[in-house]
Amino acid sequence: MRIEVSIRKTLRSKGREFHLEVEFTCQDDVSVVFGASGSGKSATLRAIAGLDRPDSGRIVVDGRVLFDSARGIDVPARMRSVGYVFQDYALFPHLTVEENVALPVNPWWRRRPAREVAKRVQDLLDIFEIGSLAQSYPWQISGGQRQRVGLARTLIRKPAILLLDEPFAALDPLLRIRMRQELLNTQWLFKVPMLVITHDPQDVAALAENLVVLRKGRVERTVDLKGPPYRDEKGIPVRGVIRRLLMDTSVDSNGTPVSIPLRAMR
Amino acid sequence: MASTEVMVPLLLTLRVAGWATVFATAFGVLVAYAVARSRFPGRDLLDAAMTLPMVMPPTVLGYYILVLVGRRGPIGAWLDSTFGITLIFTWQGAVIASAIVAFPLVYKAAATAFEGVDPQYEQAARVLGKSEWAVFLRVTLPLAWPGILAGAMLAFARAMGEFGATLMVAGSIPGKTQTLSIAVYEAVQAGKDDVANFLVIVTSVVCITILVASGKLLKPRYAG
Numbered sequence: 303m304r305i306e307v308s309i310r311k312t313l314r315s316k317g318r319e320f321h322l323e324v325e326f327t328c329q330d331d332v333s334v335v336f337g338a339s340g341s342g343k344s345a346t347l348r349a350i351a352g353l354d355r356p357d358s359g360r361i362v363v364d365g366r367v368l369f370d371s372a373r374g375i376d377v378p379a380r381m382r383s384v385g386y387v388f389q390d391y392a393l394f395p396h397l398t399v400e401e402n403v404a405l406p407v408n409p410w411w412r413r414r415p416a417r418e419v420a421k422r423v424q425d426l427l428d429i430f431e432i433g434s435l436a437q438s439y440p441w442q443i444s445g446g447q448r449q450r451v452g453l454a455r456t457l458i459r460k461p462a463i464l465l466l467d468e469p470f471a472a473l474d475p476l477l478r479i480r481m482r483q484e485l486l487n488t489q490w491l492f493k494v495p496m497l498v499i500t501h502d503p504q505d506v507a508a509l510a511e512n513l514v515v516l517r518k519g520r521v522e523r524t525v526d527l528k529g530p531p532y533r534d535e536k537g538i539p540v541r542g543v544i545r546r547l548l549m550d551t552s553v554d555s556n557g558t559p560v561s562i563p564l565r566a567m568r
Numbered sequence: 569m570a571s572t573e574v575m576v577p578l579l580l581t582l583r584v585a586g587w588a589t590v591f592a593t594a595f596g597v598l599v600a601y602a603v604a605r606s607r608f609p610g611r612d613l614l615d616a617a618m619t620l621p622m623v624m625p626p627t628v629l630g631y632y633i634l635v636l637v638g639r640r641g642p643i644g645a646w647l648d649s650t651f652g653i654t655l656i657f658t659w660q661g662a663v664i665a666s667a668i669v670a671f672p673l674v675y676k677a678a679a680t681a682f683e684g685v686d687p688q689y690e691q692a693a694r695v696l697g698k699s700e701w702a703v704f705l706r707v708t709l710p711l712a713w714p715g716i717l718a719g720a721m722l723a724f725a726r727a728m729g730e731f732g733a734t735l736m737v738a739g740s741i742p743g744k745t746q747t748l749s750i751a752v753y754e755a756v757q758a759g760k761d762d763v764a765n766f767l768v769i770v771t772s773v774v775c776i777t778i779l780v781a782s783g784k785l786l787k788p789r790y791a792g
Contacts, residue, residue: 353691379694392692396710405693410702459697 303495304329305463309349309359309369322346322356322519328497330511330528331489335499337516343499346516347465350497351386352379364462385461385494389468391452393440400436403427403455419458426454429491445473446481453485457492464489466498470505482508573763576743577751578770584659584734584747585727588666589674592727593720595667596674601704604682615679622672630736633665637737655737662738662745666730670723677719681712714785721782725775 308325322342326335337343348354350361352368355376361369363384368377393402397413404415404423415423427433430450435443440451449469456464469485470478486509489496498509506513513525523534603615621629637644637655647653655661685708693703709716731749738745740754748771755764 351695353695379691380697380699382695383697384695386692386695388688388692392686392688394689394692394707394711405706406696406698410699410705413706455696 303364303463304362305333305350305364305495305497306360306362307346307350309346309356309361311345311349311354311356311359313345320519324516324519324521326514326521326524328512328514328524330495332486332496332498332509333512333514334506334510335497335514335516336501336503336506336510337499338501340518341516342519343501343516344467347386347467347497347499351384351465352377352382353386366462383459383462385456385459385464387449387452387456387464387466387469390472391440391448393448393451393455395440398437398439399432399443399451400427402440402451403458406455406459422458426458430454446477449473449481450484453488457488457494460492461494464494464496466496468500468502469498470500470502478504479508485509573751573755573760574766574770577746577748577767580659580743580746581728581748584662584666585724585730587663588670588727588730589720589724591663591667592671592674592723593716596671596719596723597678597709597716600675600678601682601708604679618675619672621668622676626669626730626732626734627736629668630665630733633661633668633733633737637661637664657739657741657745659738659745662730662734662747665733665737666727669730669733670727673723673726674716674719677722678712678716681715681719682708684715685711718782718785721778721785725778728771728774 304327306327309322311322313320313322320340320342322345324342324346335343335346345354349356350363350368356369356371358371359369360367360371363382366383367373367375368382368384369375393399394405397405400415400423401413403426404412404419407419407422408416424433424436427436430453432443432447432450432454435447435451440448443451449472453464466485470481473481482505485496488494496509498505500506511526511528513527515522515524525534599614599618603611603618634656635641637647639645639648639654639656644655647655655664689707689711690703693707694700698706728747729749730747731753734745734747735750740746740750742751742754746754748767752764752767752771755761755767
């Protein structure tokens, strides 16, 4: 499983211009794109999903060309087989948990799960331990449960890759720790490669096998975190850099820097 | 007071207002969706044109309709020669007049409702593999529905009270095109105060009921 991204896009808003020029390749189970807000990570993720169209470039997922400006290829979002979990999960407020999960595989004239998909819906709800919430509406369930519904809804179509936009930002800090582990379990269970974007170094520490650091619309560096010694794309050891990256931006409630063990070091 | 003097115009009014609401809602939702979800030159102009029936005097509107669908009008002549249909002085003509007068109420409500739908839900549905038709039917329309329904109810109330344009297009033929509001006018003119009183009360009750119901529908749902 390999993702190739090479895109350019100029975004304009309120008279300000932002140039996105991102290029990276990754082929791990969990890759993390890390960057501050405004670094272009959301724009990158939206381009991969087909929600925004880059000015030029190329996007290849698992050997399938999703976008290639030179060849005039732009596969519509609905045909990309890309799963996208929104930051606040974007569960449909007018549909129950069960109807949310059934929507991707239901025929357009059905709201309730059709007979041929009911079993799949039920199985997925059981896997995510939300079977008892099948008839609840999104506003009636907790943040962690919403994330599970969002994942189940996306995974029911067996996407080639799962894109997650700040998956833990909407959760309270204590819950984040548990949901990170759940996400890794989900990855292992469904064998679906994930690309996570985040501004939280703890997400990098807990999840990343491959790290892409974005800064002002460009890739600052990519780091292979699968095992020490960690080296960047030029082969330079970067262990200290990752530690500093984590130390710089993660502080506990007293403002003291916290260092977090990297996933691969556990 | 003969009950036919009340029942006949009441039933006719409900039929005319019902059909007018159906047409106004169908077209109002379509045009509002197109305007809300696309950017094209002249969009603001189209928006203004669609709202025009709300501010124009109904008699002026009625005159326009007469010019268009009258026997010598371009649409009227075509209908007459092709299908042998005449709309002037028929209850179907009253439906057209009421639908056009009531149209902006649905159109405005639907446009506001569509703009209030977070585009993220539509994007989510697209990434989940749904076609544009399925996105509209399963996501956009249900989320905008309370607002559209409130607009449709207002349109129904407006169509029930329609007087000017209906009189111009369909006239006041008792039992055929004489709706409640026209019957009230005729009753007052003829000095039948008891009939007029009763018709006025019936109309008021129906209109108040609709306003209260549509106000309830406009209250936010999905709060949590």
